[in-house]
Amino acid sequence: MFQQNPSKPLERKRDWTMPEQRTSKLDGMSKQQREELMTRLQKAQNGLCYVCHEVINPQVHKTDIDHIIALARDGADDEANWALAHEACNRSKGTRDLELQRVLHEFRKHVQKYTAGNTHGKDRDFTLHQALQELQPDRQDVGVVIDGDRIQLSWTEGGLPKTESYAI
Secondary structure (H helix, E strand, C coil), rough: CCCEEEEEEECCCCCCCCCCCCCCCCCCCCCCHHCCCCHHHHCEEHHHCCCCCCCCCCCCCCCEEEEEECCCCHHHHHHHHHHEEEEHHHHHHCCCCHHHHHHHHHHHHHHHHHCCCCCHHHHCCCCCHHHHHCCCCCCCCCEEEECCCEEEEEEEEECCCEEEEEEE
């Protein structure tokens, strides 16, 4: 949609009802360049889908190359930010980043592990804490208390409780 203003040259107005189309270097690749990129990504990913970590067999599976961190979130438009995924894994993410889709996929696997066929056990009450513990077993809980002009941090180190306090 254009608007003519006698004092200014022709301006293009943005139609905010339509999502802004972003172009990627991927869009401009030839078929051969794309196939070479797919081969490099498959090798870098040890032949596994970036999202589900299952084997990608190019003769059998439809695949997509997509940005790990989306362009809309200022992700780089280069090979370091591209990943190979099963078409179904990539398309199921909607507008999410591949990185977030990977975490959600892992979380769903853990929920299914704890709830499949188990309608009466303690595992039925699977918690986010349990999921995070499995996904990041080395992570450490840190307690934070803000009291007036001080912040207090508490954690466990070597099995012993530690606390430090700082002025803010």
